[in-house]
Amino acid sequence: MSILIRNITAVNADGIQQNTDIYIEKDRIAEIAAGISQTAERVIDGTGLVAFPGFLDLHCHLRDPGLTYKEDIRSGTRAAAAGGYTAVCCMPNTKPVIDCAEVIRYVLRQAEEAGYAEVLPVAAITRGMGGNELTDFPALLRAGAAAFSDDGLPVAKDEVILAAMRQAKGCRALLMLHEEDLKNRGQGIVHDGQNAKKARLAGIPRAIEEDMTARDIAFAEQVGIPIHICHVSTAGSVQLVRDAKKRGVRVTCETGPHYYSITDAEILDGNPNAKVNPPLREETDREAVCRGLADGTIDAIATDHAPHSEEEKAMGIAKAPFGMIGFETAFPLTVTHLFESGIIGLTDIARLLSKRPHEILGRNGGELKKNTAADIVICDMNEKFVYNKDSVVSKARNSPFLGMELKGRVCYTIRKGNFTYDRQAD
Ligand SMILES: [Zn+2]
Incomplete structure (x- = not known):
């Protein structure tokens, strides 16, 4: 055609x-x-x-295999295409987990059949995302893994994340890290601030994210590999990445549209759809995320598209699972909250939604150019x-x-x- x-x-x-x-x-x-x-x-x-180069989402959950009552590869990539995405990285917390070549091949086959977007499977760092035994990175790369993550969970043990970094270095694999000190999160479900108190909900302090981010930046510097930090949500995390970049650490990071569009005020009416992990933060964090996007500290906008069924979210904010869908709102939220207010310009949209995501994955593309x-x-x-x-x-x-x-x-x-x-x- x-x-x-x-x-x-x-x-x-x-x-x-x-x-x-x-x-x-x-x-x-x-x-x-x-x-x-x-x-x-x-x-x-x-x-x-x-016209922009097709968007590439570094972070989404397609729920396929195994959790297709929430989303499947066809419905998810169709939604991605409606949001302007031509490629998406899907996280491995499916059932079974994407931790072997067979599941990667399944994902690639489903995506090919659907035809809506290229799907770049992110394979698990540890078997079954159990946090202990590393997966076989070289074999998974050969099968088509685009990167590695235990997203949804941190790699909690120091010795395991260090071993993962060494393995990643040996085969030039990219680690995408979900930073959360899970053992100290307790029962927290929303950001630990005034609004959590008003709503009488248990809080998640910023340190839960920042401590782990600091650990992994230090380890990456020590091992000498590039790492990518997922869904940065606090002013402190933005500053950690900014400082690390300044001293030459090869760290990149993403944030989600919800972290620059809204704040934890959304939880006051108990809306379970405002429950997300990391949680919506305060206005000062939102502003810091905006500055990070404008000055290039934050490399990419990623949706963290996390579909759940109506039944699951109907359990109420305390019991409902974390997460919100994001493919179809990422671009309008970027225009509404970043472009219209003059925080970023048109070329920044191409950089944050397409060019840098391609570069982070080491892929060509993300440009409108003759013969591409x-x-x-x-x-x-x-x-x-x-x-x-x-x-x-x-x-x-x-x-x-x-x-x-x-x-x-x-x-x-x-x-x-x-x-x-x-x-x-x-
Ligand atoms: Zn995550």
Whole structure:
């Protein structure tokens, strides 16, 4: 198929081309220039719209295999495409855990069949995510693992994370670390602050995240490997990463849209969809996360898309599982809370949602460039809409953003020259 996108603003991390055309032939971008005279099977008028390189999510939960009542690879990647994603990293806390080649092959096969987005499986660091015995990194890399994580759980034991880092160094594997001092978290379910007290809910102090982050940065420095810190949520964590980068530690990190869009005020009415781990923090943390995104301390925006069933979230904030869906709101929340307020610009959106995620994984892509894969998301930066339940593509509905008015909308997602999302058709 051939596609011609006319008169669009094409945005890369390193610059903007205004009033340009993009010509796609089969799975490649054949040309980006003004006034392309090719005919195409499909022509899109890009007037007033913006094209970014397809988004890559470093962190999501597709719940497949084994937990498909929450989400599956087809429904999850379809939701990802609706959010502008052309590739997603899925975390291994499935049933069974992604800790062997067979499960990786299953995930890759399901993703291929669905065709909505490339799925990059993140394999477990320890067998069954048990925190003790390391998985076989080289064998998992050969099977297609994109990185390694026990996400959902920390690798608690010092000797185990050190052994994991040494193994990672030997085979150039990337560790993505969920930083949480679980043994000191106790019964905490929301951020430990004034709002937790008002709501009479047990708190999770910032130190639960920061102590582990500091430990792993120190170990990575000692072993001499790159590490990636998942879902940074506190001002202290942002500062730890900023300081480490300054002294040359190869640490990268991500945050989620919920950490720069809302605060722990959301828990006051007991909304179970505002229960997430790490928890929503205070305004000072939110501001620090915004600064970290603007100055490059935080490398990437990752959704931590964590679908749960209505029954699970109906158990109430105290008992419901942690997590919220995120594919379909990541871009509008970024426009509403970062772009509209002038914290970041258009090129930063391309950097945070596409270019840096590709670089962190050591992959080519994340650029709108002649002769590269036609992975493109076309967006309207100005359209306002109310995010409502009926519009959700994911199998799950657990979002604290339901009912909110947001600005910025994905219109089309194109992956390898095929439309994986077309809002007009949907
Ligand atoms: Zn996590």
